[in-house]
Amino acid sequence: MFKNILKGMGIGVANIIPGVSGGTLAVVFGIYDYLMEAVACFLTAPKSKKIEYIKFLLQIGAGAVIGILVFARVIEFLFANYPMQTKIAFVILILPSIPLIIKGENIRDKKNIISFVLGFVFIMLFTYATIKISGGPQEFDSVRTVFSTSYYIKLAFCGFIAIGAMIIPGISGSFLLLILGEYQNILSYINNFQIVPMIYLSIGMGLGALGFTKVINYCLKHHRSLTLFFILGIIIASLIQLLLNL
Known part of the structure; x- marks a missing residue:
């Protein structure tokens, strides 16, 4: 239980840093x-499974909330005053665990390699298009x-x-905000x-979570290797x- 809460805290902290993805940490x-x-399956799961899901989601959710509430001011300060060091710290934390994502998968399979390349290209084009359309991040003084x-x-x-x-690894929700x-x-x-204002934000997040998780859960269950390599491409x-923007 305590481990899940700590993991939730890490995900929560990651989600409030522009350029860092909570999905990647998950x-x-x-x-x-x-x-x-x-x-994705909570509403349709049998009662015994629902209880299992509830315990897990409460632990991760509690950790994420604690991480956000406790570290929001700290992250705000660090990102404003030491953006380069903060980003480097997260990259260093993530790098050693990347090989674990595709542990046991066939790294020489052509389909997996293509999926990796597609994920890599997708996030590059996504970021470029987002910045191009918006003219760059819009920050306000007040x-x-x-x-x-x-x-x-x-x-x-x-x-x-x-x-x-x-939810999607490699894409920063805070950056979009x-x-x-x-x-x-x-x-x-x-x-x-x-x-x-937080209630309205939470309503939108709840609706989004139900929709996006169903799609990703389907991909992981039916096309696991391809999905993992696509995610790996996104993360890399x-x-x-992140390093180029330091």
Whole structure:
């Protein structure tokens, strides 16, 4: 139980750092498959399995919440003052565990190699297109203090998009929030315990989690090797991009 809470804390902290993926850490920690299964199959699972899923999700969820609440201010400070050192620290932590992702898989299989290349190219094109379309990350000097219905809808949409990014290894949900202009706002809501905007954000995240996890869980169950090599390509490309942006 304690190990799962610690893993959840790591995932939570990763998700609040732009450029770092919580999904990547879930893969590195060896819980990604089961996490996708627990979320995707929870509603249709038999009672005994539901209890098992609940225990696991509560442990990971509690750890993630603790990680976000405890380290949000610390990460905000480190990222603002020592961005290069913070990114390097995460890369160093992730690198040794990368071989474990495809342990026991056939690294010479042509289909697996193609899947790896596709994952690598996908994340490169995704990041390029996202920055190109948005004109780059949109940061603001002041945090929003006036709220409206349309803004709450935008927050829910941001939650939906961000959780999808957080679930897919190698794609940073925080980076997308930065591009959408809401990263500073959301970090401020967390640090200042502003409940109402966080509720709308959570609604979007809940809906996104149910949808994205079902797709990924299907791929892992029916095309495991191809999916793992695709994920590996995404992770390697993401780490390269992270280092290039130091």
